[in-house]
Amino acid sequence: MSETWGPGALFGITPRDGDLTNWFAAVRTPAGGAGTVHELRARFGDWHRSVRDVLDRLDPAEVLHHDLYESPALPSYVRGTTALIGDAAHAMTPNLGRGACEAMVDGVTLATLLTEHPVIEALGRYDRARRRRTQRLVRTSRTVARVATATRLTGVRNAVVGTAVRFA
Numbered sequence: 431m432s433e434t435w436g437p438g439a440l441f442g443i444t445p446r447d448g449d450l451t452n453w454f455a456a457v458r459t460p461a462g463g464a465g466t467v468h469e470l471r472a473r474f475g476d477w478h479r480s481v482r483d484v485l486d487r488l489d490p491a492e493v494l495h496h497d498l499y500e501s502p503a504l505p506s507y508v509r510g511t512t513a514l515i516g517d518a519a520h521a522m523t524p525n526l527g528r529g530a531c532e533a534m535v536d537g538v539t540l541a542t543l544l545t546e547h548p549v550i551e552a553l554g555r556y557d558r559a560r561r562r563r564t565q566r567l568v569r570t571s572r573t574v575a576r577v578a579t580a581t582r583l584t585g586v587r588n589a590v591v592g593t594a595v596r597f598a
């Protein structure tokens with residue numbers, strides 16, 4: 431299991447059941463782009479052995495490519511009797527691995543409040559309970575994304591993160 435940060439890009443490898451490997455790559459680049467296996471190999475082909483092993487075994491038909499977007503900071507997750515939960519409220523970059531977790535917390539929080547309070551009051555409480563916290567996570571995740579795919583000062587980044595990891 432690893433996540434490797436290079437200049438302007440990252441590559442992650444995680445285990446999967448059934449003798450399979452899950453992998454992901456992110457590149458700081460303008461929206462769009464083909465994200466083809468050819469591009470992946472050109473971009474990551476000189477990274478370390480584990481990355482090259484994954485690239486060697488890729489089935490092009492199974493590679494998914496998407497641009498990543500995050501939500502603007504909404505002034506409220508509630509309007510009238512409508513409430514936003516999950517990515518509709520606070521889509522974030524995947525760098526903290528928290529988007530789906532927070533979507534579930536939203537759902538449980540909202541359901542619990544609706545069993546305890548009248549609808550309008552429950553929605554107000556939901557907004558107060560969840561908005562500030564999830565918007566903070568959006569910002570933190572964005573910061574991690576920027577650091578992980580930094581294009582400048584990567585030597586300083588690597589030294590600081592390397593030291594922090596050694597003492598963690």
Ligand SMILES: Cc1cc2nc3c(=O)[nH]c(=O)nc-3n(C[C@H](O)[C@H](O)[C@H](O)COP(=O)(O)OP(=O)(O)OC[C@H]3O[C@@H](n4cnc5c(N)ncnc54)[C@H](O)[C@@H]3O)c2cc1C
Pocket residue numbers: 454515516517518524526527528529530531532533
């Ligand atoms: C690369 C990547 C890695 C991630 N890794 C993690 C991770 O490790 N851990 C984690 O917690 N989160 C992770 N996330 C985030 C996570 O995937 C999302 O936060 C989560 O899926 C949000 O759930 P959701 O139900 O709010 O939205 P979605 O999963 O987007 O579900 C919304 C659904 O609504 C459907 N829909 C849209 N419009 C309509 C319509 N008009 N009518 C009917 N249906 C409609 C869509 O098709 C979709 O199925 C990752 C995200 C990405 C992109």
